[in-house]
Amino acid sequence: MPRFLTILALGLLLAAGHAGNALAASAGDKANAKVEEERKQKDKAQRKKDKEFNRDISYRHVVGPEVLPLGPFTVSLYVGGQLTEHRVKVALQAVDVTKKTELENAKTQLYGIVYPLCLRLFEKGRPSASDLLLFKADVEKQVSTRFKDSLKGVFIESVL
Incomplete structure (x- = not known):
């Protein structure tokens, strides 16, 4: 059923x-x-x-809190009768954040120091590795002269 x-x-x-x-x-x-x-x-x-x-x-891509980027600087020069254009980006590492703000407030002065050195870097055309090292040393020396005990290092972000 x-x-x-x-x-x-x-x-x-x-x-x-x-x-x-x-x-x-x-x-x-x-x-x-x-x-x-x-x-x-x-x-x-x-x-x-x-x-x-x-x-x-x-x-x-992290940049520390004490790093101040400068640029890119565009350099147009005649080298050997040929027009050459280059771009360079520089970064300055301050000792601490307060020194970075001091450098940031004087950014136009830093451009006045770094840009002529960029022109000199590209005077002979594309710079070699030793030219880049001399550039970094010159930037560090001149910035340290103007801003005592503020700079920890100089870095070149890119050269085009």
Whole structure:
């Protein structure tokens, strides 16, 4: 008798058209849930990779609180009858943040010191490694003469 009731209930459900939909819906819901879960896992993994990648980039480009960038300085000179154009970016590292603000307030004076040295750097064309070292030493010497105990180092960010 219970078998008969089960067959009758199934027959009624099939006649109503809900059993096929119910069985298909439950299988489809399971498949959709599985696909959705996989997508969430992939998104989570991608966000983790992005976060690590962005952290690496930000660490490479961090400039300390005591570094003062100067430039870019554009130098246009005739060398051997040919017009040459160069760009150089310089960064000065102060001893501490207060000295940096002192240097930052006197930025026009620093441009007056560094720009003529940039012109001299490119007088003979593209500078060599020794020319760059001499440039850095000259900048450090002249800035240290004007601003006592303020400068920790001179860096050349780029030469184009």
